[in-house]
Amino acid sequence: MEHRHPWRAFPPPTAPAPLRVLVADDNPVVRAGLTALLSGHEDTTVVAEAADGRQAYEAALRHRPDVILLDVRMPGVDGISALPHLVRLAPVMMLTYSHETQTVREALRLGAGGYLVHGEFTTEQLVRAVRDVREGRPHVTPGAARALLVELRESANAHEAAERPVPVRESAPEELSQVQSSVGKSFRSAFQLSTREAEIMDLIASGMTNQQIAAVCFISEKTVKNHINRIFAKLHTTTRSQATAKWLGVA
Secondary structure (H helix, E strand, O other): OOOOOHHHHOOOOOOOOOEEEEEEOOOHHHHHHHHHHHHOOOOEEEEEEEOOHHHHHHHHHHHOOOEEEEOOOOOOOOHHHHHHHHOOOOOEEEEEOOOOHHHHHHHHHOOOOEEEEOOOOOHHHHHHHHHHHHOOOOEEOHHHHHHHHHHHHHHHHHHHHHHOOOOOOOOOHHHHHHHHHHHOOOHHHHHOOOHHHHHHHHHHHOOOOHHHHHHHHOOOHHHHHHHHHHHHHHHOOOOHHHHHHHHOOOO
16 A cells, blocks of 8 residues: 655645736836846736836736836826826835825825835835735835825814914913914823824824834834824724824814
């Protein structure tokens, strides 16, 4: 009787198929560099390149990539204009030199799964970000995160100003000084968050993950979790969405 070893009963595991990426950038040097970086990893391959938004859409239809890397500023159809059409075909990660507040906000609003600014990530971080965006985990580099923080703080200040009572009589100079002093205090001071906790809460409200917050603040993920636990306790919340709603004054 033939004896078979149990381990021979199963075929050897097969390596997962490489992640298929489309690179869209009007600069041929940038395209070539990104293609070389990504293709240098056995689990990632670039299936197509494009020089503008129209070419990116046509290439995405033809090749059906797993992820699209998209520049913002390109001649013809730019990245922001093409984005709503591309996100219907595959997850899109913006990969650009632009980190203006309005551009970052618009890209994320239109469905970008991440926003990376050139010069703010390593090759390994890029490869990991591409895989994470494919799985629905957003990545935002520090330059883009700072732009979001500016937007959040301006929104909070506008919300505070809208709720501030309007004086009904002319005030003396000393009274005006007291009013201006009280105006400088945010409604969020009632939560009694420390400066670091307020910074982290702003990042939470921008949609960043613990890993991204740790990278931006130069602290460990464990420290981020400890801060978040204290933030939730002070805000009397149990989830990020509840905390964000309270923090932005919309709860």
